Amino acid sequence: MIEITEDPIDVGGVIDSVRRPDCGAVSVFLGTTRVDESGGACVEYLEYEAYRPMADRKLEEIAEEVKERWDVRAVSIVHRLGRVEPAEPSVAIAVCAPRRRNAFAASRYAIERIKEIVPIWKREVWSDGYVWVGSQTGTRPSPKE
Amino acid sequence: MGEIRVLLFGAAADRAGTREVHLETPEGTTLGEVWELLAGRHPSLSEMGETLAFAVNGEYAGMDEVLSPGDEIAVLPPVSGG
Numbered sequence: 001m002i003e004i005t006e007d008p009i010d011v012g013g014v015i016d017s018v019r020r021p022d023c024g025a026v027s028v029f030l031g032t033t034r035v036d037e038s039g040g041a042c043v044e045y046l047e048y049e050a051y052r053p054m055a056d057r058k059l060e061e062i063a064e065e066v067k068e069r070w071d072v073r074a075v076s077i078v079h080r081l082g083r084v085e086p087a088e089p090s091v092a093i094a095v096c097a098p099r100r101r102n103a104f105a106a107s108r109y110a111i112e113r114i115k116e117i118v119p120i121w122k123r124e125v126w127s128d129g130y131v132w133v134g135s136q137t138g139t140r141p142s143p144k145e
Numbered sequence: 146m147g148e149i150r151v152l153l154f155g156a157a158a159d160r161a162g163t164r165e166v167h168l169e170t171p172e173g174t175t176l177g178e179v180w181e182l183l184a185g186r187h188p189s190l191s192e193m194g195e196t197l198a199f200a201v202n203g204e205y206a207g208m209d210e211v212l213s214p215g216d217e218i219a220v221l222p223p224v225s226g227g
Contacts, residue, residue, distance in 0.1 A: 031227045048226065049154065049155065050226075051152065051154055051200070051203075051219050051221065053203065054200060054203040054204070054219070055226075057203065079226060079227075090226075090227065091226065091227050111227055114226050114227050115224065115225075115226060115227045116224070117205075117224070118224060118226050119154065119200070119219070119221050119224055120224060120225070120226030120227075121154060121155035121156075121222060121224060121225050121226070122225050122226065123155070132155050132156035132159070132222065132225070133225040134156075134222065134223035134224065134225035135155060135156030135157075135193065135196065135222045135223055135225075137156035137159060137160060137193075137222075138156075138159070
């Protein structure tokens with residue numbers, strides 16, 4: 001299951017999609033939205049956008065890379081788009097392997113690769129403006145020197 | 146040559162004030178030349194300079210890539226998914 005969706009992620013469904021009788025380990029990584037505070041302002045929610053279908057294809061490529069590098073039998077990746085509330089998952093990765101070492105390594109690799117090559121962007125929407133994460137561009141007042 | 150579409154995302158779209166630009170370009174135009182044109186029109190986009198990546202028809206591409214009519218160019222700020 002490789003999917004980009006505007007709906008809340010069904011984490012149990014992502015896990016179930018990889019479970020297999022020939023595997024003894026499922027490693028799950030959840031990226032959840034984190035709120036920051038600074039100078040009396042705080043993050044209210046996050047918003048994600050993607051360049052599709054390139055983003056869908058890059059997620060598929062990462063799943064293939066993971067299967068080539070480790071003894072991994074199934075990989076699912078689901079990424080959220082649109083508005084995501086604090087503490088909700090924005091990405092869920094589940095990797096199923098015969099043994100835990102490969103499952104851990106593969107799920108870690110998958111999230112690091114997502115952050116390198118998948119054209120998805122998030123902006124933090126603050127009570128006083130917004131910031132594009134990574135580009136640090138937006139409408140928030142500049143921090144005081 | 147013909148028209149190419151340029152899509153802008155995230156902070157790049159904000160800075161250019163648009164998410165899509167259509168350009169008429171002569172034959173043999175490279176991605177680098179299209180970037181020069183865009184940066185000239187949108188100086189605040191130009192400031193993002195080295196942080197940007199580019200895609201042609203949905204795949205990462207270098208500045209010497211030669212474009213064809215109907216190509217879709219994407220201006221990609223540093224990705225921040227996850």
